[in-house]
Amino acid sequence: MRIYDIIHKKRNGEELTDEEIRFFVAESVGSKIKDYQITALLMAVCFNGMTERETATLTMEMAKSGDMVDLSEIEGYTVDKHSTGGVGDKTTLIVTPIVASLGGKVAKMSGRGLGHTGGTVDKLESIEGFRTTLSGDEFLNQVNKIGLCVVGQSGDLAPADKKFYALRNDTATVDCIPLIASSIMSKKLAAGSKGIVLDVKTGSGAFMKSVEESEQLAEAMVKIGKAAGRDTVAVITNMDIPLGNAVGNSLEVIEAVETLKGNGAEDLTTVCVELASNMLTLVTGRDKDACTELAKDAIADGSALEKLKEMVREQGGNPEWIADTALFPKAKHKCEIKAESDGYIEHMDAEKIGVASLMLGAGRNTKEDELDFSAGIILQAKTGDKVIGGETIATLYANDESKFESAVQKFNEAIEFSSEPVEKQKLIYSVIR
Numbered sequence: 001m002r003i004y005d006i007i008h009k010k011r012n013g014e015e016l017t018d019e020e021i022r023f024f025v026a027e028s029v030g031s032k033i034k035d036y037q038i039t040a041l042l043m044a045v046c047f048n049g050m051t052e053r054e055t056a057t058l059t060m061e062m063a064k065s066g067d068m069v070d071l072s073e074i075e076g077y078t079v080d081k082h083s084t085g086g087v088g089d090k091t092t093l094i095v096t097p098i099v100a101s102l103g104g105k106v107a108k109m110s111g112r113g114l115g116h117t118g119g120t121v122d123k124l125e126s127i128e129g130f131r132t133t134l135s136g137d138e139f140l141n142q143v144n145k146i147g148l149c150v151v152g153q154s155g156d157l158a159p160a161d162k163k164f165y166a167l168r169n170d171t172a173t174v175d176c177i178p179l180i181a182s183s184i185m186s187k188k189l190a191a192g193s194k195g196i197v198l199d200v201k202t203g204s205g206a207f208m209k210s211v212e213e214s215e216q217l218a219e220a221m222v223k224i225g226k227a228a229g230r231d232t233v234a235v236i237t238n239m240d241i242p243l244g245n246a247v248g249n250s251l252e253v254i255e256a257v258e259t260l261k262g263n264g265a266e267d268l269t270t271v272c273v274e275l276a277s278n279m280l281t282l283v284t285g286r287d288k289d290a291c292t293e294l295a296k297d298a299i300a301d302g303s304a305l306e307k308l309k310e311m312v313r314e315q316g317g318n319p320e321w322i323a324d325t326a327l328f329p330k331a332k333h334k335c336e337i338k339a340e341s342d343g344y345i346e347h348m349d350a351e352k353i354g355v356a357s358l359m360l361g362a363g364r365n366t367k368e369d370e371l372d373f374s375a376g377i378i379l380q381a382k383t384g385d386k387v388i389g390g391e392t393i394a395t396l397y398a399n400d401e402s403k404f405e406s407a408v409q410k411f412n413e414a415i416e417f418s419s420e421p422v423e424k425q426k427l428i429y430s431v432i433r
């Protein structure tokens with residue numbers, strides 16, 4: 001078999017066989033195929049697409065290119081969630097304790113933030129002492145003991161994806177549905193859970209800017225999950241506006257705790273209950289309405305907050321910080337952004353707000369950048385809200401005052417005002433099973 005022939009075939013719009021896809025993935029990981037040949041094939045996929053069978057085979061081969069996490073020692077139904085990434089997305093910190101408090105077994109590997117999107121691992125590390133690197137045995141034992149463990153991605157998980165993603169990033173081949181679907185799902189399949197709930201974000205802060213594209217991506221991922229024998233559900237949610245009011249690591253942990261106390265922003269609470277209830281339908285086999293009530297009750301009776309505290313304690317973190325979030329260190333400086341006149345917020349570009357938060361020190365431009373955990377943004381008003389001239393619409397936090405100038409400029413670029421009332425946007429667009 002020759003890579004040249006495989007590239008030629010896909011370039012001409014033909015369907016690749018399972019053997020050809022297997023050869024491509026194995027030889028790419030084994031460095032027997034040149035980077036320019038890999039990127040030529042990925043570009044041909046961008047132009048000519050892949051069938052469902054090709055996409056499923058590509059995903060499975062990418063998953064099998066490294067460690068496949070074995071969760072068979074965990075008693076009970078293992079369930080995972082994945083978000084395609086966004087701004088202010090602290091849903092893992094809220095949803096996973098809800099589900100674990102109701103009997104789901106959540107053995108979760110999360111990522112770090114890069115660019116305008118935040119990462120759960122960074123948020124958790126803003127809690128004093130919290131360990132996001134555990135041995136395989138510690139990970140499994142904790143899930144058996146308390147039903148919940150969230151760690152950073154470790155070991156050799158889907159190395160084919162690492163290689164392809166780096167090349168895609170440099171060659172304008174990221175936004176291609178079969179490639180995004182296989183990239184995300186290869187890591188989820190390798191991570192081992194039986195049930196997978198995908199939060200596919202749509203809008204200005206997401207990879208997929210339109211609902212139609214997001215639904216196509218969601219459908220592709222659900223089909224892959226099913227072909228691999230996993231119970232897979234995708235929820236299309238709004239990421240045109242940052243989720244909740246906080247953007248930035250410890251600010252988001254504090255907001256997650258408030259949400260688990262029942263004091264969360266309406267949009268954040270709604271999205272979290274939707275994700276948790278979809279996970280619970282898989283765990284319990286009960287209908288969606290019953291699972292929505294279960295999720296709301298776990299917030300109302302404090303059991304989900306207790307589960308988060310338990311996880312923090314088990315992973316070496318200081319649970320006092322969850323009991324009393326005033327213990328999180330505060331940024332030394334703040335800067336308030338005020339509305340110039342009366343009106344309505346017509347648009348709030350989530351990606352630009354994510355970049356403004358990054359500029360304050362809450363995010364990374366490169367993997368090596370150090371984070372300032374207490375930096376970030378609290379939004380006092382969001383898209384659709386009425387504002388009065390002089391009213392504060394956002395407060396920016398940083399430890400380095402010199403960061404405000406560029407961050408304020410970026411934040412202002414993100415906001416558009418209108419003198420007319422603005423229609424509220426949908427939060428949940430659809431659920432694909």
Ligand code: URA
Nearest residue numbers: 174179180181183184
């Ligand atoms: N996230 C991933 O993990 N892969 C992609 O291709 C896009 C987003």
